């Protein structure tokens with residue numbers, strides 16, 4: 001593993017690393033923010049999954065999340081959105097191939113050789129992080145757009161692995177919208193039954209663990225009615241008695257200006273679950289009496 005960026009930030013360190021992923025059969029970069037608390041103890045981790053066209057850079061340079069991570073004592077881990085490299089298959093469009101891994105394990109050629117972002121995010125990356133950095137195994141997951149789809153599906157499919165989940169402007173029903181139909185046809189093939197394994201609106205119907213789940217969505221988002229359609233997920237969650245918080249935020253679009261505006265509230269949502277998890281009696285953090293949260 002090679003460290004390629006190292007910058008002081010809100011009393012901690014914003015670093016970028018490159019490593020060899022055996023799951024992706026590719027060299028990839030990821031960003032890690034270590035808050036000041038990590039100098040003296042292991043801290044919990046929020047995984048952030050970015051959207052179409054992004055690398056590990058977009059979130060760390062645009063969201064301002066480090067300020068809140070430092071306040072709460074939570075590390076941030078921000079992977080790339082696809083495998084990278086000369087030998088990795090790509091497409092001419094921004095919504096397929098590099099920068100558009102959709103957090104799934106592709107089964108169709110030519111994608112299946114490298115495009116295994118699901119296994120990378122669920123297994124290989126956290127194992128790597130927990131071996132090499134001062135972190136605990138308390139994990140939360142969040143993301144934006146395609147990354148919101150990744151966060152929701154990965155949390156719903158892996159009970160016990162995450163303490164909380166959130167998303168900004170997520171693709172919640174990829175099987176029913178053009179971005180998802182295009183990507184899933186190519187990566188998974190035309191049998192729509194196989195798509196259900198990566199569709200949050202399908203997965204919520206049978207989810208066994210009910211995590212604290214927060215979604216923020218701008219009502220001026222240019223992709224709201226064509227690609228995102230959060231009402232589909234809300235209806236499925238309500239039918240399954242899975243409590244979610246979906247907030248429509250007036251005036252906000254699909255950009256990182258929106259993410260930056262609410263990332264502090266998402267960090268508080270995750271910090272509450274990571275630092276004061278539910279006791280067996282179900283009283284979240286009451287004994288600790290943390291007024292800030």
Ligand SMILES: N[C@@H](CCC(=O)N[C@@H](CS)C(=O)NCC(=O)O)C(=O)O
Nearest residue numbers: 051052053054058094145146255256
């Ligand atoms: N029209 C956009 C579609 C892609 C897009 O909006 N990407 C979002 C995630 S779905 C993003 O985070 N872009 C990078 C950024 O804003 O920093 C483009 O072609 O770049």
